[in-house]
Amino acid sequence: MVWQTGFRTESLRDPVIVAVQFPILALLGCLWPLYLFAAPLPVLVDGAWLSQNSEKVVVLDVRSRAEFMAGHWPQARWAGFKERAWQVDRYGLPGYLPDGNKLAELLGSLGLEGDESVIVVGSVRHPRQVAEAARVVWSLMMAGVQRVALLDGGIESLPAHDLVEGASSVDPKVCSISLQPDLLADSSRVEDLLGNNRPVIDLRPTSYFEGYRRDPQVAEGGTIYDGVGIPPERLLDGETGGFLSAEIIQLEFERYDIQTRGALATFSDTGVWAALGWFVLHQILQNPEARLYDGSLVEWIDWGGEMHDSTDDMGGPIG
Numbered sequence: 671m672v673w674q675t676g677f678r679t680e681s682l683r684d685p686v687i688v689a690v691q692f693p694i695l696a697l698l699g700c701l702w703p704l705y706l707f708a709a710p711l712p713v714l715v716d717g718a719w720l721s722q723n724s725e726k727v728v729v730l731d732v733r734s735r736a737e738f739m740a741g742h743w744p745q746a747r748w749a750g751f752k753e754r755a756w757q758v759d760r761y762g763l764p765g766y767l768p769d770g771n772k773l774a775e776l777l778g779s780l781g782l783e784g785d786e787s788v789i790v791v792g793s794v795r796h797p798r799q800v801a802e803a804a805r806v807v808w809s810l811m812m813a814g815v816q817r818v819a820l821l822d823g824g825i826e827s828l829p830a831h832d833l834v835e836g837a838s839s840v841d842p843k844v845c846s847i848s849l850q851p852d853l854l855a856d857s858s859r860v861e862d863l864l865g866n867n868r869p870v871i872d873l874r875p876t877s878y879f880e881g882y883r884r885d886p887q888v889a890e891g892g893t894i895y896d897g898v899g900i901p902p903e904r905l906l907d908g909e910t911g912g913f914l915s916a917e918i919i920q921l922e923f924e925r926y927d928i929q930t931r932g933a934l935a936t937f938s939d940t941g942v943w944a945a946l947g948w949f950v951l952h953q954i955l956q957n958p959e960a961r962l963y964d965g966s967l968v969e970w971i972d973w974g975g976e977m978h979d980s981t982d983d984m985g986g987p988i989g
Contacts, residue, residue, distance in 0.1 A: 713953040714822040727787045732806050741833035747780050747840050751802040763968045765940025773813050778845035787817040794824035794911025797902045805945035814848035823912040855935040855961035857973040864896050869934040872899035873947035881979035885939040889971045892979030900926045902946050916954050930955050937963035
């Protein structure tokens with residue numbers, strides 16, 4: 671990648687000035703890309719930001735291959751959430767983040783080396799698709815990619831005339847990752863949070879939380895005993911599909927009597943819906959102690975964790 675400094679050295683005529691300024695220009699030429707490289711990245715970006723910074727970032731499109739082929743951001747790389755190995759089986763259970771080697775292999779296949787600035791693009795046709803994009807953000811940050819943002823409003827927020835059709839080519843790279851355990855919760859961590867009256871938050875739709883519906887991958891209906899829940903759609907704008915403001919999101923959590931500061935964990939069936947809550951809490955509300963329970967309910971039940979089915983007692987915390 672080539673960065674332009676904007677200096678025109680051919681206009682320098684005085685040899686003394688040239689002798690002094692060439693080293694300065696050379697130094698600035700070295701520092702300028704480092705400055706841009708180290709610049710903070712917003713957690714959410716829009717189409718205007720993407721247009722202005724498209725040459726400085728890698729864009730990963732996590733929609734299906736068919737959706738990608740029908741229209742995507744120029745130079746975007748197809749990283750389909752459901753069709754690539756963003757979640758794998760482990761211990762005979764589904765939905766886990768790949769181990770370090772497999773995760774590095776996945777990111778390398780997308781042309782990442784681990785030090786890029788990455789924008790994740792999904793769809794907002796359904797809140798679940800927003801959650802899938804958030805799960806990819808979490809996966810990248812788990813791998814140690816430090817500058818990751820989400821396109822707010824998804825592909826639908828971009829003008830159709832800016833999109834291109836067809837496949838895109840990617841040169842595989844060797845990706846260097848550094849797993850970040852502070853973003854991850856396991857069953858023991860969840861039990862410890864519950865024992866200390868800290869929030870363990872179910873991000874699934876209400877009917878799943880209350881036990882009226884159950885994902886086929888989950889052995890029991892209901893939710894983690896003493897867990898709390900907030901419907902995922904409460905965090906998103908009903909018209910645009912984008913995220914609500916941090917202030918409104920905070921009010922929504924307060925409405926459901928859920929703490930947003932300090933140690934907490936989000937969960938769902940297999941950690942996809944959970945990623946939506948993690949993104950909101952860790953990234954938008956800036957809580958560095960928010961973790962995602964990767965195993966979620968499939969692991970909790972297999973582990974022997976206690977469950978609560980509110981269909982047995984006339985409603986539950988959400989109801």
